[in-house]
Amino acid sequence: MTGPTALRPQHPVSRSLSGLVDTFDLDVRGDIDGVELSGISLSTTTVQPGDLYVGVPGRNAHGASYAADAARSGAVAVLTDEAGAALAAEAGLPVLVTPDARAALGDVAAWIYRTADNPATLFAVTGTNGKTSVVYVLYAILSQLGVVAGLTSTAERRIGELAVTSNLTTPEASELHALLARMREAEVRAVGVEVSAQALSRHRVDGLVFDIAGFTNLSHDHLDDYSDLENYFQAKLELFQPDRSRRGVVTVDSEWGTRLAQSSRIPVTTLSTLPGGTAEWRMSVLEEHATFTRFALEGPEGRRLETTLPLLGWFMAANAALAIVMLVESGFDLDAIAHALDRDGGIDVYIPGRTERVSGEHGPTVYIDYGHTPDAFLNTLEAIRRTTEGRVIMVFGADGDRDTTKRADMGAIAARGADAVVITDFHPRFEDPASIRQALLDGARAAVPDAELYEIADPRAAFRAALALAGDGDAVLYAGPGHEDYQEVAGVKLPYSARDDARLALREAGWLQ
Ligand SMILES: CC(=O)N[C@H]1[C@@H](OP(=O)(O)OP(=O)(O)OC[C@H]2O[C@@H](n3ccc(=O)[nH]c3=O)[C@H](O)[C@@H]2O)O[C@H](CO)[C@@H](O)[C@@H]1O[C@H](C)C(=O)N[C@@H](C)C(=O)N[C@H](CCC(=O)O)C(=O)O
């Protein structure tokens, strides 16, 4: 299992602690004379020598209570709030005090890493589903245009061939600015940043202004973090304000998108991806296959592009259309994009674990997907149905310790959309896995009383049971694990890659070499 890591500049140019104090008018406890900073960290697990350790209050503890650990790892000073200052005192480091250390983190990190003068074009993508996919398509097209690009997503942070596994969808501001500084060293000229609602609510993208912000969609998710969809929407809306982004591209297929476009306080271009849409830019699907989708994108003044994406589903074409309009809004010429894509036979993108086809020429078509919302289930099941002659079998589980209110809908949509459903464990975390499965089964039975349902706790056995139900012409959708290589049970991350295990099971069944 790959542990999460972070990318930092290889040649940081240190800055004086007294310069930081003067710039941010910080209250000082201790001697700051001659102290030099070369980095910043929010966690003792990532502190490096020369770092400023930032102690923020958390759910379990105040970060400042770990200041002594930070000092042992080489931190040279602490930034915290008044409550944290008392906790950090015994670490023996100079302590800088500010009313809200998390709120200061972005600007302080930007100052330490000098990221305000970053020459790269910054693209931000938000929405419930599709953020990772849009960021990967942006990265792919930029690379096809010969632009050195970088990305940060739920799956990984990437600069060319260098990639590390992500822990959060959007890194904490300390990690994000370090990544941008590393990208500057690599002469990256354009960066795609996946921005979660939580990132906007928790100051993770502070200290930078995006050139272009894109919105995919909004549907039921994260109601453990936000009291209702309206609050969740308001968190996303923050990205479309002048202190966060310069211009926006908004998919207006839903009421949420239309409202976002109207409520935004930056110039916004609209995109529709459903038949009959009337936005400034319109995407229409021309051909759908298990292995590719061909679509057209039409815009103002008769501008038009037709291309192919090596992925299943109209929604992936919608994600690609959003990426293309974001590129055009940032100044790229649509004809130049069309030329590069025609030259290469379409968009040359690989997105780990998003409708990823792991099967070969023989046997059922098997997709491993990251879908974990009702809307993602609906869309992937519909897309698979349209490209499958035989039966559609779905395997999935639900997150423990996360939004429990979506489970019944997930079960219902699976039962309505698939011919057989195998319910298994995903990441139970600290919840009882049997009760998570029960909630999914109840939702499925309530929607389709005679649904063909199976309950198999072990995901390896569950996938094999699904495969045993399938044959040539059928499809198996395994939703949830996507790119992940672990299963989280009671605080422990157990090694498990659904993609690797599915390939193994296909080989065991004689369907893959
Ligand atoms: C619920 C939540 O937001 N938790 C975040 C929070 O953790 P916490 O409050 O539990 O922290 P804590 O354990 O009390 O520790 C307090 C502080 O002490 C530090 N500490 C703690 C222990 C130690 O030994 N050393 C140390 O330095 C911690 O880094 C933290 O800064 O502070 C941590 C450090 O910044 C975050 O990593 C952590 O995000 C967790 C992993 C999380 O799951 N967040 C979710 C809500 C999230 O952000 N999700 C979205 C997903 C969006 C999507 O689905 O698209 C995301 O962007 O990833």
Ligand SMILES: Nc1ncnc2c1ncn2[C@@H]1O[C@H](COP(=O)(O)OP(=O)(O)OP(=O)(O)O)[C@@H](O)[C@H]1O
């Ligand atoms: N535009 C879309 N509309 C609806 N569903 C989508 C869309 N794009 C992708 N999906 C579904 O959502 C799943 C997750 O896609 P993706 O990782 O791109 O979204 P995300 O917003 O980054 O999610 P997360 O933040 O949880 O990583 C896909 O595997 C697919 O099932």
